[in-house]
Amino acid sequence: MKQKYLILKNDEKTKLIIKEFAELDKEMFSFLCEETFDDESVTSAIAKGEDFLIQTLRTKNLFPIKIYAKEIAVAVTNMYESGNDQSVELVFDDHDLMKNEQEGPAAEDKIEDEVVEIDDLIEDDSPVPDYVDKSEIKNITYSLKIDNEPASTENDD
Numbered sequence: 001m002k003q004k005y006l007i008l009k010n011d012e013k014t015k016l017i018i019k020e021f022a023e024l025d026k027e028m029f030s031f032l033c034e035e036t037f038d039d040e041s042v043t044s045a046i047a048k049g050e051d052f053l054i055q056t057l058r059t060k061n062l063f064p065i066k067i068y069a070k071e072i073a074v075a076v077t078n079m080y081e082s083g084n085d086q087s088v089e090l091v092f093d094d095h096d097l098m099k100n101e102q103e104g105p106a107a108e109d110k111i112e113d114e115v116v117e118i119d120d121l122i123e124d125d126s127p128v129p130d131y132v133d134k135s136e137i138k139n140i141t142y143s144l145k146i147d148n149e150p151a152s153t154e155n156d157d
Contacts, residue, residue, distance in 0.1 A: 005064070007088040009085045015038060
């Protein structure tokens with residue numbers, strides 16, 4: 001699915017507006033939601049860092065995934081730092097994101113090729129507890145009755 005985010009300033013240039021669209025039909029984006037933020041809160045969040053800006057821009061209705069939220073935060077930061085009030089349009093394609101993740105290093109490549117002897121795996125280096133009173137172990141009561149008789153070889157039909 002493709003998603004589009006339109007980042008712009010309102011007519012008075014006092015508020016930041018982010019509109020979210022999604023491609024529900026082929027090559028047609030449908031409007032999903034619009035969020036408005038005060039300039040003061042946005043400039044304060046930019047001063048505190050990217051993570052704080054992402055927290056500020058994410059709302060109950062507008063909650064992009066982290067990789068998209070970072071791109072939106074960079075675009076907002078550039079808009080405020082450059083003083084350019086031109087709208088910015090960001091388009092993301094989940095299909096491209098999935099392809100990039102699959103092309104990354106496989107998990108098997110990260111595992112070191114280390115030869116381990118089987119005896120090393122079996123050995124237990126943990127200390128063995130020394131029981132003072134071994135009678136406690138012998139006098140364990142069970143909630144189930146254990147049948148100590150050998151099983152018969154005849155069918156009990």
